[in-house]
Amino acid sequence: MSTKAYVTGVGMVPFQKPGASESYDVMAAKATRSALQDAGLSYDLIQQAYVGYVYGDSTCGQRALYQVGMTGIPILNVNNNCSTGSSALFLARQAVESGAVECVLALGFEQMKPGAIGSVFEDRVSPFQSFDDETDDLVGSPEIPLALRYFGGAGKAHMDEFGTTLETFAKIRAKSSRHASKNPVALFRTEVTAEEVLAAKVVWPGVMTRLMACPPTCGAAAAIICSKAFADKHGLDSSVRIAAQAMTTDGPETFNAHDMREVVGASMAKKAANQVYEAAGIGPEDINVVELHDCFAHNELITYEALGLCGRGEAGKFVDDGDNTYGGKYVTNPSGGLLSKGHPLGATGLAQCTELVQQLRGTADARQVSGARLALQHNLGLGGACVVTLYEAV
Secondary structure, eight states, rough: OOOEEEEEEEEEOOOOTTTTSHHHHHHHHHHHHHHHHHHHHGGOOEEEEEEOOOSSSHHHHHHHHHTOOOOOOOOOEEEBBTHHHHHHHHHHHHHHHTTOOOEEEEEEEEEEOOOOOOOSSSSSTTTTHHHHHHHHTOOOOOTTTTHHHHHHHHHHHHHHOOOOHHHHHHHHHHHHHHHHHOOOOOOOOOOHHHHHHHSSOEEEEEEEEGGBBBBBBBBEEEEEEHHHHHHHHOOOOSSEEEEEEEEEEOOTHHHHOOOOOTTTTTHHHHHHHHHHHHHTTOGGGGEEEEEEESBHHHHHHHHHHHSSHHHHHOHHHHHHHHTTTTTSOEOOOOOHHHHHBBBOOHHHHHHHHHHHHHHHHHHOGGOOOOOOOEEEEEETTTTTTTEEEEEEOO
């Protein structure tokens, strides 16, 4: 018989631009200590650790955690592209729910370089080859970096089908800046207007300006997951539990649909969200606060529909009506999201977790969503994997 997993401690370091951060191992150790302090727990009670990062040599997780303690526990390194942090959380939650262990650490970090993300291993076939080929066929424009073509292409497909405007994406970015202005650990805390977003450097005429893309970022975040029995035994906080969680990978539609929204995981997200709603016995209308994977404003828009926050083709109206922010239906990315908080690949999923746990505890200060009881997290990695997690205040 499985048991529910509780998030008893969370922590993160302020996100920084590449070149301005401490080394990955230092950031990771600090995030871990922060989560331990938040939980009121000593490291020697952690029974396993799942450690996520994308850019780094093997066993970076050990390098980071050995600075916290060398207790001989299993440390497993996880790499699932931009969904790495949530993949570590997924494994930690499974370990607790299965009864294999009672208390696990999920840690994620990234030390990134400036500029567009590129391949490290150029002497072998890329895991993105099929995605690149489909993007070349559907989008063309080889002079534009691939990441922009992936997500900009998905946004353009929505524009072409539903008449979504560039201003809508600008409104999403402006919203993220307003939220981030109240988040002390966000990278960009300056508010920008939709007009300023539109006036920023054009990176794809008619489709995207520079401010609609998230920045390369360095950072670390951690969460401690335990059983209710463990929390009670050690006097730990058990006010937030993982009510349901699902991970999906690509289906045939990713390439067979010949739609850039599918190439960037719209169906992965929809399937994962539906699995979570079914497992928890709720619908999207029951959600109070959402942290979703807004690596580009375009992906935030198509994810509204994938998660069922609005109907197909209704995302433009959803934004115009203010239903994605305070006073609307769902407060989306109160942290500022990837667009403003930053996107250190391996840390992102656990930073989202940190934000939502704080929201459900009622400790999010100026970002607090009043009366938040159910929180939804969406973390996407191309290549591909999508993790959707539902947290519940109990």
